[in-house]
Amino acid sequence: MEGFRLKKIYILSFFIILLCLSVTTNTSHAKNLSNDVETNVKDGHVTLKVNYTGDTYKFFKNGKSIYTGSSNEINSDISKIGDKYKIGIYQDNTLKKVITLNVTNDLQEEANKITVSAETKEESYNEKLMDYKIKNSHINVVATTDDVKLSWNQLPDEDGIYEIYRDDKKIGETTDLNFTDKNVKPGERYNYSINVSVKPSKEQQEKMEKKFDELGSTLSDKEKEEVMSVEGSLSTIVDMPKNEESYLKSKKSVLNEVTDNGKLSAQGKLPKDNMHGWAYRTFIPYKSVADPKPEFKKTYLKGDGRDFSATSNKFRTESSVNTQFTGPTSITMYKKVSQSVRCKDAACTKVLDKKTASAAGMKLYINSKKSDYLHWTVTHAIGIPFGAYYPKIDYDYNVMLTKGMASISGKHDKAPNHEFYVSAPSSSKATTIYRYAVKSKKDFVELWFAKAKKSWKTELF
Template identity: 85%
Template sequence: MKKIYILTFFIILLCLFTTTNISQAKSLSDIDTKVKDGHVTLKVNYKGDTYKFFKNGKPVYTGSSNTISSDISKIGDKYKIGIYQNNNLKKVITLNVNNDLKEKTNKIASTETNEESESYPEKLMDSKIENSHINIVASTDNVHLSWDQLPDKDGIYEVYRDDKKIGETTDLSFTDNNVKSGERYNYSINVSIDPSKEQQKEMENKFEEIGSTLTDKEKEEIMSVEGSLSTIVDMPKNEESYLKSKKSVLDEVTDNGKLSTQGKLPKDNMSGWAYRTFIPYSSVADPKPEFKKTFLKGDGRGFSASSNKFRTETNVNTQFTGPTSITMYKKVSQSVRCKDAACTKILDKKTASSSGMKLYINSKKSDYLHWTVTHAIGIPFGSYYPKIDYSYNVMLTRSMASISGKHDKAPNHEFYVSAPSASSATTIYRYAVKSKKDFVELWFAKAKKSWKTELF
């Protein structure tokens, strides 16, 4: 009996010890964040005697309290927090805070991109991606990512950094410890689900009809409904100058006060948003089954923010003031059909109409811009050819951009933002076909890719 009492006593002690460790592990995270009804409370768990909080580049609190509360800007904010001990800066932490009060997107776009004909899996993926976020807490030695639950057929989230896979997890969080202070990284969480049974059967019948040579794995990849959440992270430095700096991703794509030579318009809030579709190969097989021995000339290039080779381009220029404006310029390149893969024997040349590219302005204010672009441009050699479909939606404040979209899984897509006279552009989104076989998508496959990127 004594042995039983002793064993019970040790079990109780073990449970208490385990519970205490779990509680401590939670409390030792760098930041506790609570968001509700457009209001945030931040609590710093890293010990110091003085704390400095910066919100969107501006100081909002300095003192001994490790906790602050604040309203969240229209769509979100970026915080930098300095932790001091005896007047020495011990640690800098950065994090993003998203507003939980959802801004409505423009559903006029649904009629332009055949949303009504989409299957339930596509609508589910699009809705989940559009309404989700990657939450970031970064210090000099690691980045902690967390996100909302997303649909995925095997429940395994794939984590990418700068287009390279760095891990997998079944959790809703991931910590990257292989980072360097002062560097910039682009993170994304990738998921996929199967199409509806009806859609899958339809595509499998089409594969059989055209005598497809795709492997089962290639067919599965083409048919899958995909989604990705992305964000750009600037790794902090434990330096006073970094803490007080207003540098951000969006700040780099403006010119900060320079004047235009035309009209003397201030460029400190101007930016250009360029979305292009392109074929990365020199040519691809004509997607019309009857024309198996003919080819469509491609653009023959990789991703490039400055290339003038593309199928289509929409370029939206924005300004908060001087005047407040959202304008779109659109271009369509000539399409070429060839007798041979090298395109030495040209059969036909035509340029599709640009009328399928449309801009919808949801909000145009001096502190908030919101617009939607839709795109449905066909191959101009007959009505039986498919259209290249995509749409995207941007909600923009001076400190943050929330950008979401969806598109066909061929051809390649690239999206950049830059200042009018900037020497480089910031990548918002890129999508690449895996092989020439993916251009089966251009003919009949209906599965789409949904994506979202947030810039702070």
Template identity: 40%
Template sequence: MKKDERCLTNKYKKKLKKRYFIIPVLCSSFLLGGEGTSAAEKPLVSVEKSDKIVTLQINEPGDLYEIYQDGKLEYSGKSNKYQDNLNSDIQNYKVGVFKQNKLKKVSTVKVTNNKKTSISVQKSLAKVSEVETTNSNKDRKAEIMEGNINSANLEVVATNNSVTLNWDKIPDEDGIYEIYKDDVQIGSTRNLEFTDNNVKPNSRYQYDIVATTQVSDEQKEKYLNLVKERKIKLTAKDKKELFSIEGHLSNIIDIPNIQESSLEQPQVFIKGEKDSSSAKTSMKAAYMPKANAYSFVYMTFIPYFSLEDPFPLNGTYLKGDDRAYQPYSDRYRTKVDVSTGFKGPTYINPVVDIGTSHRCADAACKKVIETKTASKSGVKVYKDLVSTKKMVWRVKHDVGIPFGKIYPNINYYYEATLLNSPSFVVKGAHDKAPNHEFYLFAETSTKAFPIEKYKVNSKNDFMLLMPGSPQHFFNRSF
């Protein structure tokens, strides 16, 4: 069904009066006139932002343009420029271009609005570990990477056959960003823009912009002295991993079809499956009684059956969890499950569980020397905002291996913003050992939506738990 080709129908004028400023001479102060011109290098939609306004410039000539936000029609008319208040952490649009009463182009546009971490958040996350209490243990270059990743924005414009990425500058040792799609490198660039022309309609992809720097020479010397003291042999690959500071800026995007139904369809976290009792049983979520309820599950685990005790190297072994990535596993070092609900009543409910640790005399763990469980007190969950439209919380994880003070703690933190649209922004950092996995579950599905996965490459990687070792920084949006 075609919308009226006038600047705005009365229906939408009435709706926009509530949301936008109106200048009588124009259709709206947020609708700028003029036909767009297409260029080979330009995406279907260009995004420009100021502090309070986002502008979508449609670069494809058309007779009529339609713009939807979260499944609701916000504009139908002839202007190829559209402005909106920039008032949310992430704003999702669908743009349709019509020619001769036919839909010719569809674009999905994701606009992120990351801001620098607030002072209160910085203070609460400053003390990462009991072992790492002084600022001298934290490399200055790691602090710079952390700040840049937390505040950087990644804009995504997708059509049925291409995805264009634009991002803020992030520190990188050689000035070359690596581009990953679903964990596979697809290119690299010195620019702040990249286009992927190898996509399929109705598919979902995760894009990562990866920047890498190295710790200072002073920090390198500290690591190497500790390695020498403990008589550990490191390969060149091990050293590279030990010295690298890596930041991931990522966005998850659904590729549209050229159909009006694609324009009108709001995004969902998990497609396909409907509510069922089996879904609720298999998820093992903390508390999810209604639809529009989500659970965020973060687990740390050791993928090996056992590994030689790295702290200290005394011939004993630590028993591992012996598994690959598995969102429903009951084998883990730690599990933090934060469940949320937007309806009657709203809530953020965290549940923390710690796996039992075993120290063994042999690699097969036939002779267990001692068994202990670390305290839950090292996990803190801060509920910053609980409302019907937006949830904000932080998790700070500082849990030790429970066999003495010589063992380092496993550290991570994340800050999550969840919108009922639905969308999310999750930013944080974690140690580069052991394995980390982070999933979102929806009440209406048995499937898991992966947010973050990180794995060690060898048993030597557990040296990356040394005090002061650089963490892995991430900022993910959907």
């Protein structure tokens, strides 16, 4: 009975903390200050105030003109999940400066829900906390031709130092909740990420250490720490502005670059900004990895032997979701699972066994299907098909999509590699949503037994 009471107190305390974090998240996001523009968000409305002198200001929202005049301040409703603004500042009919910024809605009730994966019951408090904070946070962006100013919500991190990445390369670190990148070029596109990590709970760490001992692990202390760490990343793609009238009026965005653009398809001619393909793949980047089953220590599991690629047909699993706002409004998923091969040698010239796992572990949940708003979740739990002993590859992701913005978040095991792209189904061009790479073959110890997670979120404007 006493244990039951303690369990109830723990669960109640956890959800009280989550409630407090939710309030903190919304409050910290409510006001974003930069040298160029002040952004105040409250109850689904935004006030933008430009701090740059001019006699005329032009405001564009999601590619449409919403104001031209002498006022440097506007008020506007925020779309379902957020909007992209372009602001032109003029003096004597000459365009002096262009500012772009994203604004996210503080009323994202659906985004505040915790996605429940197959492994939720086994997750530690630290993993749940990281997942909650990542899903409910944003990178606020204010960009000019000279710099990109990033600001974000407070995130869990072991040493309190946020690592800043641009296009997968580390460009800085800070203990503040903001960062300015001045090494930029007008018209370029950059993918920014804020990376954080914390140690697992003491109980979870002890379980992992015990499993490492049972396996006779050769991992160093540093490698064990990396394998066990609970990681998170917050990302956004930034299109750098140009001080040009044509850029200011352009409807160019990450999403409309990968639409079908009216090409013929199996369902007829589609309007622009309508059809997207969302491809999520897991793959083993090596030619092979050691078979973890104790009695098969000298055997190997064949890998896919490749790097990241939006078009590769080599993978462990692939979930492809096709979406359309109209003609008809639809969300459909196609599932593929590649054959698993167990080999006698690392080069896999001597094959011992071949099997293909069931695709039943990939599931699509449709949360909203409207002509201006699509929302779906994909969950994934597919094992290696050589016995119940082998672990499953687990991940889930959630997409909220309007015609102007996508908010995408997910969580996965830290092995094997994960890649996620959005494209037009009839086009070879794709935009990277998310990528995760193992650091070495030793990381597959994590997939087999440690089961630490990484949570991530990307917003496309």
